[in-house]
Amino acid sequence: MDSLTKDDLKTLLDAQGEWCISLYMPTVRAGAEVQQNLIRFKNLLRVAEERLLELGVRRPDANQFLAPAQRLLNNADFWRHQSEGLAVFLVGEQMVSFRLPVEFDELVVVSRRFHLKPLMTLLRGDGRFYVLALSQNEVRLLEGSRNVIEEVEIEDMPTSLAETLRPDYDPDVRFQFRVAARSRTDGPGDAIFHGQGTTGYEVEKEQVVRYFREVDKGIRDLLGDQRAPLILAGVEYLLPIYREVSSYPHLMDEGLTGNPESLTAKDIHERAWKLVEPLFNRDLDEQKALYHELAGRGDQLASTDLKEIVRAAHDGRIATLFVARDVQQWGRFSPNYTLHVHLDMQPGDQDLLDLAAVQTYLNGGRVYALEKSDIPGDGEPIAAIFRY
Numbered sequence: 501m502d503s504l505t506k507d508d509l510k511t512l513l514d515a516q517g518e519w520c521i522s523l524y525m526p527t528v529r530a531g532a533e534v535q536q537n538l539i540r541f542k543n544l545l546r547v548a549e550e551r552l553l554e555l556g557v558r559r560p561d562a563n564q565f566l567a568p569a570q571r572l573l574n575n576a577d578f579w580r581h582q583s584e585g586l587a588v589f590l591v592g593e594q595m596v597s598f599r600l601p602v603e604f605d606e607l608v609v610v611s612r613r614f615h616l617k618p619l620m621t622l623l624r625g626d627g628r629f630y631v632l633a634l635s636q637n638e639v640r641l642l643e644g645s646r647n648v649i650e651e652v653e654i655e656d657m658p659t660s661l662a663e664t665l666r667p668d669y670d671p672d673v674r675f676q677f678r679v680a681a682r683s684r685t686d687g688p689g690d691a692i693f694h695g696q697g698t699t700g701y702e703v704e705k706e707q708v709v710r711y712f713r714e715v716d717k718g719i720r721d722l723l724g725d726q727r728a729p730l731i732l733a734g735v736e737y738l739l740p741i742y743r744e745v746s747s748y749p750h751l752m753d754e755g756l757t758g759n760p761e762s763l764t765a766k767d768i769h770e771r772a773w774k775l776v777e778p779l780f781n782r783d784l785d786e787q788k789a790l791y792h793e794l795a796g797r798g799d800q801l802a803s804t805d806l807k808e809i810v811r812a813a814h815d816g817r818i819a820t821l822f823v824a825r826d827v828q829q830w831g832r833f834s835p836n837y838t839l840h841v842h843l844d845m846q847p848g849d850q851d852l853l854d855l856a857a858v859q860t861y862l863n864g865g866r867v868y869a870l871e872k873s874d875i876p877g878d879g880e881p882i883a884a885i886f887r888y
Contacts, residue, residue, distance in 0.1 A: 513862070551608060568593060585600050620823070630643055856882060
């Protein structure tokens, strides 16, 4: 499973080329149906080639555009490691792919810019969460969604509390963590590690704090400005120490207590999802209720007018956007605010719903990519709450 950041989105948004090709598909992780992944991808490439030909691209040039994706068909290792969905972007002779925990609908878009709306759910953190498992012998970060959880590799981050605290750490020495009783020399609740073995020694809380600061740095470097919730899992004594040093703003108050080494990934996923599901639902429900309140009294801060919303997104005026992920609205928008809407895609068109979603996200607004039937309002594929 790959990570997707705001910087990735900006890179895709800034991509320049005559044609930008966006491919989305659901993927199967294991079992006999894994072969469907290759079949689906071949079909998407066939559709992409047809779209390019319809746009007047010569067949040799179309084949050249799609060559990096064609080579991907022969990459057995790539197909052995899939998540719930695959997104592939091609421009010129370059390609980037993301294996992500979202079951995308099959979609092919050939336009002057990449189609990014299906990624909004991930970038918003809606449905995606992380679990940081802290134990005596290892530190793990897991990325989860509604249906799956997987371990994430973090470069340059310590993976063991013990080996960080003592350079000559002996793996045969096991550590126990406790809160020392108050005494004349110990402050309230001072934490001490006690080694059990032939080389017993104590580790002060300050050393644990320094270690957790290194872990926190690795977490922040990886998650950046994501808004996905982070859940701590670990023995009860470690969690408050990590909370003291954590700089990630979306660390959840509730955690999973107990030794995570004794839990399977399935166990962690089940317990973690019970914590985050109400959070995801609550945020969306609150924003929908606010929209209905504003629209119900005729407030101009709520709108379903596509042209008004696209212009507001360009200006950074949207606080919350609801957009249909299963609908495209083709047209053109220029910086002088000229906007044309077309029933069918024409050369040079882009999905205006996609444009509004990306601009809203880049300007710090909330974006909820939903089924059209879940969009608040009067049946339109887009609705917005304006900042002003």
